[in-house]
Amino acid sequence: MNIALLGYGRMGKSIEKIAIDRNHHITLKISEPEDKFDFSNCDVAIDFSVPSAAVRNITKALDANIPVISGTTGWLEDYESIVDYCNKKNGTFLYASNFSLGVNIFFELNKVLSELMGGLNDYSVSMEEIHHTQKLDAPSGTAITLAEQIIDNTHYKNWTIEKPEANKIYINAKRIKDVPGTHEISYDSKIDSINIKHTAHNRQGFALGAVIAAEWIKDKKGVFTMKDVLNIG
Secondary structure, three states: OEEEEEOOOHHHHHHHHHHHHOOOEEEEEEOOOOOOOOOOOOOEEEEOOOHHHHHHHHHHHHHOOOOEEEOOOOOHHHHHHHHHHHHHOOOEEEEOOOOOHHHHHHHHHHHHHHHHHOOOOOOEEEEEEEEOOOOOOOOOHHHHHHHHHHHHHOOOOEEEOOOOEOOEEEEEEEEOOOOOEEEEEEEEOOOOEEEEEEEEOOOHHHHHHHHHHHHHHOOOOEEEOHHHHHOOO
């Protein structure tokens, strides 16, 4: 499979290594805004760029009828317009806030736990997420996904990173050098606490999940998520 890398930072380089190890080829690398998009020798595109470039990158791939998956966070105010554009083009698009296979299992655990805790208002919920100092957005897209799952199943209405507030999930977003990603959710009452936690030991899990998603999506049409890739639900 011939892969276009839209964004060639730390994640792009990790994806490149794993893709080559799995006998794929990197036939296009886009790292600067002025780079030319020549998808003529590409089967699929993987976007791990920056928020300001994500919409452009995804749109260019859809225009070229190239399936595109994106793990860039911080641009989701435009997500629905990209979905509409993909459907208009009869294209192929998959977005995930986190491509780690373990994190996507963690999403399902979080969903089930929030459903179980939904009617137990004696418990307050909070979250801590830790990432490397080069991560541009806070909270992370993964933390937002986790918070939105909890909001869907509990009395909480929103999330905040400023300070704990009633009806808002407090997300303590930390940035520490060389931390790939940690997410912990806590339900606390006067009687006890319940915690679930996912800790990434390195970036390889994110890169591997992205390559697996690219392999899965190559010949499909439509808008997908990692739940489709993993056949969850």
